[in-house]
Amino acid sequence: MSITPQSPASPAPYGAWASPISAALVAAGATPLSSLALGPDGDLYWLAGRASEAGRQTLQRRHGARTDEVTPLPLNVRTRVHEYGGGAYAVHGDTVYFSHFADNRLYCRGGDAEAAPFTAPGRQRFADFVVDAARQRLIAVREQHPDDPASHAQPANALCAVGLPGSAAAGAETVLASGHDFYSSPRLSPDGRMLAWLTWDHPRMPWQGTELWLAAVLEGGTLGTPLCIAGGPQESICQPEWAPDGRLYFVSDRSGFWNLYRHRDAGGPADAICPMEAEFGSPHWTFGNAMYGFASAQEIVCTYIDKGVSRLARLDIAGGRLAAIATPYEEIRELRVGRGRGAGFLALLGGSPTIPLELARIDLSSGELEVLAHSIADTPDLGYLSVPQSISYPSASGRTAHAFFYPPANQDMQAPEDSKPPVIVISHGGPTSMTVNTLKLATQFWTSRGFGVLDVNYGGSTGFGRAYRDALQGQWAIVDVEDCIAGAQYLVQHGMADGERLIIRGGSAGGLTTLCALTFHDVFKLGASYYGVSDLKGLDQDSHKFESHYNEYLIAPAPHADALYQARSPINHTDRLARPMIFFQGLDDKVVPPQQSESMVQALKRRGVPVAYVALEGEGHGFRKAENIIRTLEAELYFYQRMFGLPTAGAHAAVEIHNL
Structure with a gap:
């Protein structure tokens, strides 16, 4: 079904176009799809997000021509290992094993039976499952949290075996490997005799350096002496997989790009299967990729x-x-x-x-x-869709940066001649992530209203090789900001944007980019921060284990980081911020706690700078509930239109703007 035009083209200024792509449509249409798995007889499984059910993730199965829901309400197939999760279920025959988000216990559902837990309540979380059928157990990554959350002790990660329902050791947990800060990707060989897995340790992130380990599975199910067969502090390994003939393959960036390799059973260097300047892997933010x-x-x-x-x-x-x-x-x-x-x-x-x-x-x-x-x-009908242009442009220090530019597009509306559109520059999160050009209604929400959108893959983004990714090493809040500014200036120079109506918005790490661009530079006129980082020191103090040392790569190792934290944290320089801003924050956010946004809002209030703040109960790092997706988009639009003196979308979208 598509949305069709309702009227002939009407004149209206850029940024105030009427659009059929409503915030409600964005929320209703956003059904996240993830985590594919194969079952018997060609059955296919995946997770679908339900914004209308508070962001619940439900397991779907395609059997023949029929799609069934395997995990009805209230089941929520999700894990928070490393906080970002992924790898929340496994399939064996007609049985699925999964983590239920409400209690972090493992559940089993076989055939038409009801789902039932088979692990005890506790402070443990599980992810990245492989079924070891011969030994009647799951092998998983386990994250054991301290009994006293107030202790602020970091959780302990390990590879763990969990007895399957019906076995003599049902629900029992046995540690197979421990001692490293992080584990992922346990993969059992086709004959069940060998286990491969990945590890890494602080201060590294998995896209900086990981190790690939291999061990024999002994008769009693324990592991023999592990052997590190690839990887190290400067080599990122991902996705180990066993071929049908029992050979082990993996992806490594030792050449400067994530390429495919095959382990030599007799030892020696691994074989490069298809060397090329392209990425056959992606950063390990979540399990199971x-x-x-x-x-x-x-x-x-x-x-x-x-x-x-x-x-x-x-x-x-x-x-x-x-x-x-x-x-x-x-x-x-x-x-x-x-x-x-x-x-x-x-x-x-x-x-x-x-x-x-x-x-x-x-x-x-x-x-x-x-x-x-x-x-x-x-x-929506193609007449309402903006098809992006892939652009590369010069940035600071001789770098070339990359982005997708979405011009305004709406077949029902026409802007006055000789006018240029306001442009929203998006700085993605991560910051070790990437933006893609797949159709997103959240982007078309803006372009169909007469805003241009520049979605930037700044230095540090993945998808362009390790050298481009490492451009952000020690340069967070510098290189990303420079590339966003250079992109906006490129559009102005080429007549594609109004230089007096440039906006920057971003979430999480992209929120820091947004705040720095507005605090330390004078190019953008407005900004929107979604759970953005404003205090690098506070981020170190409040961050969860997975990212607790990330700033050592992005900024500098302690004690050298303190001066840079002071210099680059917008919260320390609010006297230099004179641009109106709107902030959005989930009150349950454990990655960027609410006090970061709230401190920034209070500082702007005191300085008399127009500022708005939308705090959302029951939301974490990223918004999942339909009503909150609607609320934030409408409030953001209202804020931009008020600041630029444009007709507003309506009183129902109003948000309190202080100092206006």
């Missing part, structure tokens, strides 16, 4: 990122040759490869500038593509 799988022992099906855009291909392992698979997608977020019948099939999550993220199945023999699930039910 997969960018390749095996069609057979001789062929890999993979997706890789080439200059920020995803490609899909079949890889002949022996010859190292890629053969493109034609798809309509420019982003492929995740894939799984099914074998056994004919040439097999591929399931993926993909999108493009005119296709919102969707779940598709591709027959590897015929190439036939079937869409199984949509993230957006009602897609």
Whole structure:
């Protein structure tokens, strides 16, 4: 179903266009899709988000032509290991094992039986499961939190075996490997005799340096002496996988790009399968990511990122040759490869500038593509959609930065001649992340109202190789800010933006970029911070274990960081901030606690700078509830229109603006 035009083109200034893409449509249409898995007989499983159910994640199963919900209300298939989660369930036969978010216990549901917990209540969390059927257990990453949350002690991470329901050790937890700060990606060999996994330790993040370990699984289920077979402080390993013939493959960035390698059983350096300047991996923010799988022992099906855009291909392992698979997608977020019948099939999550993220199945023999699930039910007519331009432009210190520019687009509206649009520059979160050009109604909400949008992959973003990613080392709040400013100036110079109506917005790390751009520079006129970092020192003090040493890479190791924290934290320089801002903050946020936003708001109030603050009960780091998605978008639009003297969307969208 699509939204169709309601009237001929009408004149209205940029930023005040009437649009059928409402905030309610954005919220209702946002059905996050993630975490693909394969079951027997070609069944496909995935998680779907439910904004209308407080952001609950429910497990779906595609069986033949029918889609079933495996985990009805109140079940919420989600884990908070590393706070960002992922890898919250596993499938074996017709049985699923999963983490329930409300109590962090593991549950089992087999066939038509009701889901039931099989681990005891406690302070432990689980993620990244593999079923060890021969030993009647799950192997998982376990994160054990202290009994006294007020102690501020960091949780202990380990690889753990958990006895399956019906076994003699049902629910019992046995530590298999410990001693490192972080564990991920346990992968059992096809014959069940070997286990591979990843580790890393403070102060590294997993995209800086990880180790790949291999150990024999002994007769009693314990592990033999582990051997580190790849990785180190300056090499990032991700996605170890076993081929059908029992060979171990993995992705490494030792060449400067995340490429595919095969472990040599006899020792020696791993074999590079298809060396190229492209990314066959992604940063380990969440568990369970997969960018390749095996069609057979001789062929890999993979997706890789080439200059920020995803490609899909079949890889002949022996010859190292890629053969493109034609798809309509420019982003492929995740894939799984099914074998056994004919040439097999591929399931993926993909999108493009005119296709919102969707779940598709591709027959590897015929190439036939079937869409199984949509993230957006009602897609607007193409006449309301802005198709982005991929641009590269010069930034500071001779760097080239990359971004997607979305010009205003609305077939019903027309701006006055010789006028130029206000432009919203988006600084993505992470900061080790990347923005993609898949259709997002949240972006089209702005472009259909006459705003241009520049979505920036600043230095530090993934998708462009390790050197580009490492441009942010020691330079957070410098390089990202410079690249956002340079992008805005590039648009003004080329006549695509009104230089007096430039806006910057961002969430989390992107919120720091936003605040720094407004505090230390004079290019942007307005800003919006979504749970943004304003106090780097406070971030260190309040951050969870996963990111507790991240600033040592982004800023500097202690004690050298203190002076830089002081210099780069906007909260210390509010005397230099004179631009109106609106802040949005979840009151349950454990990544960027509310006091960071609240301190900034109070400082601006005292200085007489126009400021608005929207605090949301029951929301964490990122907003999941439909009513809050609607509220924040409408408030942000109202704020921009008031500040620029444009007609507002309506009194129902009003937010209190102090000092106005």
